Amino acid sequence: xxxxxxxxxxxxxxxxxxxxxPAPLRAASGSSHFTWAQLRYPGxxxxxxxxxxxxxxxxxxxxxxxxxxxxxxxDPGDPELYALPFLYVAGRGGFPGLGADAEGWLRRYLEGGGxxxxxxxxxxxxxxxxxxxxxxxxxxxxGRPLQPLGSGxxxxxxxxxxxxxxxxxxxxxxxxGVEVEDLTPVVFCANDLGGAWDGDxxxxxxxxxxxxxxxxxxxSFRMGVNLVLYALTGNYKKDQVHIPFILKRRQR
Numbered sequence: 363x364x365x366x367x368x369x370x371x372x373x374x375x376x377x378x379x380x381x382x383x384p385a386p387l388r389a390a391s392g393s394s395h396f397t398w399a400q401l402r403y404p405g406x407x408x409x410x411x412x413x414x415x416x417x418x419x420x421x422x423x424x425x426x427x428x429x430x431x432x433x434x435x436x437d438p439g440d441p442e443l444y445a446l447p448f449l450y451v452a453g454r455g456g457f458p459g460l461g462a463d464a465e466g467w468l469r470r471y472l473e474g475g476g477x478x479x480x481x482x483x484x485x486x487x488x489x490x491x492x493x494x495x496x497x498x499x500x501x502x503x504x505g506r507p508l509q510p511l512g513s514g515x516x517x518x519x520x521x522x523x524x525x526x527x528x529x530x531x532x533x534x535x536x537x538x539g540v541e542v543e544d545l546t547p548v549v550f551c552a553n554d555l556g557g558a559w560d561g562d563x564x565x566x567x568x569x570x571x572x573x574x575x576x577x578x579x580x581x582s583f584r585m586g587v588n589l590v591l592y593a594l595t596g597n598y599k600k601d602q603v604h605i606p607f608i609l610k611r612r613q614r
């Protein structure tokens with residue numbers, strides 16, 4: 363299991379290195395687009411349909427990640443997933459069992475180095491979506507439940523240095539994750555990141571962010587950027603060369 367994941371992440375890191383170059387060098391490197399993949403399943407799989415394009419626009423503005431403008435919607439079992447490093451799974455309401463074949467498909471993706479962000483749009487603690495995701499992950503990774511991620515986790519420093527977990531509504535003050543070896547291929551956010559990103563047709567935002575208003579929305583975009591960069595580069599920021607700089611920044 364280690365070998366395929368390492369190769370997958372090594373490839374992602376090399377490609378991400380191209381994405382993080384200045385635009386002329388990035389063009390010369392011939393790097394591919396980053397694609398935002400989203401899972402379609404029976405149920406309310408798309409509670410914030412304009413969240414992905416609004417976020418991807420911010421990702422292009424804030425980083426040199428060469429992000430495709432449109433998301434790619436995948437059904438369970440689609441082999442195209444294996445060529446993509448990032449999968450977004452949103453929901454408002456229950457999350458159904460995907461079935462043994464689709465859960466095997468998702469397990470192979472995660473064991474091979476893929477990354478899944480579960481984003482709960484329900485806005486309540488321990489929602490039906492949360493419980494459904496926990497049940498699915500228990501079948502995929504028995505004995506490895508979702509656990510709160512500490513503030514020192516790489517996802518909080520993969521691009522921005524963050525302390526808080528934002529979203530449309532502050533349901534939980536932390537992210538959850540499933541650890542596999544030294545990586546976290548599954549992250550669960552209870553705070554509805556997509557609801558903070560989702561825009562209306564006139565260029566405004568669909569929902570207010572409570573209780574922190576527009577500052578909370580800004581932090582939601584930053585957390586999304588960090589999650590994408592973590593999916594692309596893994597734990598490279600744990601390299602010793604970064605630690606003194608990170609600790610100094612955190613003291614400010």
